[in-house]
Amino acid sequence: MRKRHLVTALLTLPTLVLADEGMWLFTKPPVEKVKAAYGFEITPAWLEHLQKSAVRFGTGGSGSFVSPNGLILTNHHVGSGMIEKLSTQERDLRALGFYAATLEEELRCPDLELNVLMSIEDVTARVRAAVKDDMSADEAKLARTAVIGQIEKESLDATGFRSDVVKLYQGGAYHLYRYQRYTDVRLVFAPDEQAAAFGRDPDNFEFPRFCLDMCFFRAYEDGQPVKSEHFLKWNAQGAEEGELVFVAGHPGRTNRLATHAELEDMRDHGMSGKLEQIYRSEALLEAWASRDRENRRRATGAITGIRNGRKAVLAGLDGLLDPEFMAAKLESEQKLRDAFRAKPEWQGADEAFQEISAALKSGEPRELRARMLEGGEAFATGFFGIARTLVRAADEYPKENSRRLREFQEAGRISLELDLFSNEPIYRDMETLKLANSLMVLCAKLGANNDLVEKIMAGKAPQERAAELIAGTKLDDVSVRKSLYEGGKAAIDASSDPMILLAKLVDGPARVERDHLEEEAEILLQAHEKIATARFAIEGDSTYPDATFSLRLAYGVVKGYQESGANVPWATTLGGLFERSELQGNVEPFDLPQPWKAAQDKINRKAEFNFICTADITGGNSGSPVVNKAGELVGLIFDSNAPGLKLGYGYKEGNGRAVSVHSAGMLEALDTIYGAKRVLEELEK
Template identity: 30%
Template structure:
């Protein structure tokens, strides 16, 4: 075995991982020093709290961005090179794809910066700072303040605080509430809108396993894509321009080539979307029995109709690829969430917690006065919400889940301005509509949407209480005797909203009368007006009661358990979670390893199934075992690995960072057994599924040949003795010494591959000299 490399020493750290529980919590990074730092150190963190989050100095937070408002990305070079998930960049990749240049199928790689592709509407937000503004927001508000007055004061103050912090709109700012309205924090961001596509693997790599493997482990998916952020020459954010220059991040992540072992520290840093872990049993019942069941039913119908047409036509497949993927994601999630809640007896556990809370509140007269009616108010509010909630769900999933109806909905502001005779508002509405219209028709297939419309309207008619449906809709259903195919023929055959040319002609000379006469607009306007006048007010009354009761419930929980450190629900603000690399057993007699390899990709290969096609070049590299420096110490090419980090939607693309602050993977999914994550944390089964950064580099380098991108990065190898390139060193400069060192390392690798354990290499070039001695 290789023991030492003299003159260029590789140190290998050997440690025995300690037994560790899964770590629940998505923590605000500014509070890490006070709440979590000691525990993180015990698990293997070697950074200081200041190196994780600092306002005044470069820190990890400066390498993390909110990508497009829906994912996370991170800088991996001093030239603004950004990496995120393939599914996060999917919409941008799809937008540049045509049947002639199908980047979804073939992949895309810019070999120089002038080949990078701009993406209108895409942005990244980079956190400048976050501040606790609770005292400013709640100043003077007491228990005697009415809920309505409190809501008004909070809204006014949070808006004013954010506006002041924006410094005349130089920054993107907002104030978010935490712990159900008990605390408030200000967030200040720089927003960069010139974000260009740099690289993406073919979807046979980036989406390998497709919907079959989604939310599942083991996985074998190279889920990554690459972008570059640009700024004006003076360093400020600016719209796309050829004169813009690559953004210079205050911090970017070095990349670890080292092996990951069971028990190794792992930190996920990103923007988790929404969790509702303080939700009571009453809310959980509604989620399970109404939201999830409806989402499963309606999305299943829509996905089947889309897929039917996508399989028939390549152009339709490209148009609907991104929509299909995003719709499918939470369709499957809802199935898993319901199964997990049942398995974990989550509702029963919540009821037990609520019984304890009620007993605690009743045990003291003052507590009873403040908290004694909280759970009763929550139950009463949900009882009313349940009567109208389905109408709200179907509005989003069925009505606005139909593309033509969504387009019609976007015309409502224009209609209202025309009706009011407000010329300025009319002009603004037209300007807002034009890019939306262009985007809609670019990825639209009328026959497909028409079938979806018929199915969704049928479900709406059958499942929503008749007294909650608009008269205009019921009359239309009656006119066509419940034949929704004929109803669709009428609407789609007589609406100008079905033609891009007709829509653009209308926008040149819009009229209230023409909109009112359009059957598609008539329908969506009637459904929306019915919702606004008959459903939303009843929901709003109950939600106001619920907001107050939930706020008091969370405040009471924290008071009842003073020794417990509660983390706030995720709300699309920057958080970190920490844990370890960890395997798991999903059921009796089954144990899942903590990583997968390229062997598994080949084992799943099925050329007849588009989800499991393996590109020819990837097969060639596999057969030759040509993994370069990216193999692990066993000679395997690791594809994915799992940790027990606490994550949720929005964490897609988040960096998985080791104890030294180095990038070792990208989070891209959760596991099927723990789909309860938004509602309750599962300490036994929760796993974060990540793409190994070495597989990413292998695809970029060996598969795509995009070495220009590799050269931008800082690669770190802490030592994998026995790997094919145990003696690899990354050298950025092109000095004679650097060239000699690279050549020396390459020769050493060849000798190691050949099984030699003792050798010397000496090289000279001018005044430069390199000597390497390896001893067994």
């Protein structure tokens, strides 16, 4: 009886990954699956070449080397934050585009960090060994944090590589990822944003699409272009319909192994709060942008990001509000638990589901306070983030490394300092607007009569309080930040900067929330570890873990789909952009990009422009190279379609597609429209 139970369970477990499903580890690539389905064999050399050609953008995206001289291809929307930072009021590079006709003209980014994954080491055993069975949750966490910090530090010291321990399979495994780090990164080429983001928000997450969402950076070391041993050869023909393709990139986060209770919690709490915040920011920033052209330039990136986020959250929430999906999740979970109950040593794994439910339930009442104070939703200004980092740095750095908050451990120090001392411009008027609004939210959520809220508001209304905080702070001056950072606790205590004072005021209560959050996270972690261990005993690592912004391999086929009875074709052409623009009366955001207008008689309108494939991707994959069986670049991921957006909580075969820029279309545009000869020569085209 028990045995039959188990067999049934196995048949319906998530183990059975579907066609083209998966964001696979490079240490555990889907060799058998791909071979069975497509007759292609992934070899270690093929894989290593792809791995070392792939680039991770610290700002949250992906890219790849495409020349032996450190030339990197990514999306315009991955680079746009940098492109904005490199702009001035006189020279808006987002609007105008940029092309460095010579090496000397390449523009150095103020604070961009790129990572290339050099090696992976399984450190699960060492992490596990540090955590003893008889430890309390707190002790366990400390012990784990300590050993992870130690592993990372040892690795950094030994190799000089950025070293991150990545938790995989919800704690089923821990891997040490070592990255070559590049911090001298320069902008080489970017099209005008109108071409890069043609159709903008209205077309976002849709297909057909017509976006030249690409740009080039170059990595430097010691002032010289990096010699990139591994780079992807550019395939001039590009992806073809029906072709098998691979995607190497850094999917940020999926929740496919979340329990039913966790999905309910996200549905009923996390996401609606997030949506509320998104709507607020979106409406405010859009209104602020419409007041002034300069505002528009400053806010466009943020607005695009927010709208992106809104669509993703809306799609995800709609998925979680699908009673059928939730019922299926619950059913497969019940079967897994039945399987666990079949073996005495897996009882704990079964009980872990209850522990997760209970922890979420008990965390609920604090959720709002945690979001406001520790999540910083109440203080929506970059100044507060800076102030908090300074205040906490003074408290944390004197502590022993492993006892520090995670973001202050030594392994992260370089990135933290890069961020903290960034020259990124901060606009006081926009910051005042955002802060005033978030203070209003604080009052609404925690209550204007709340003791802490009263202290924060200091007897003022939100607008007045925000205005005095932003007007009074000197933290836009990097040298002020440096001296507070270097001066440590004494400097912080002596500071009368109002933003520092605010961060100090909030820090105690925020840390209380942080402690609770970490405690809850620890309970969830331990419960998931129990589930993961039992699941591993059934599945092994035959499947892939949830996304963790670490390098993954996805694969799929270039193909269209049917929607509401209509065919959605596999690709668009350059000419399609002209047609869509004309159909929309050539008005924003469908107005013809200026360089395209100028070149319209010369362009090969039949060249493929954007295309779709079934590879399983998510946010963070933006800028990922799409390669063919020969490992050559045939496309550049830049989006999902709307059905693809729902897959974060569970893969479902259907109309979900990854959307890419086609390598042939990019070449044609670089040549005919942008005349980027030097880049083309470097790509040997």
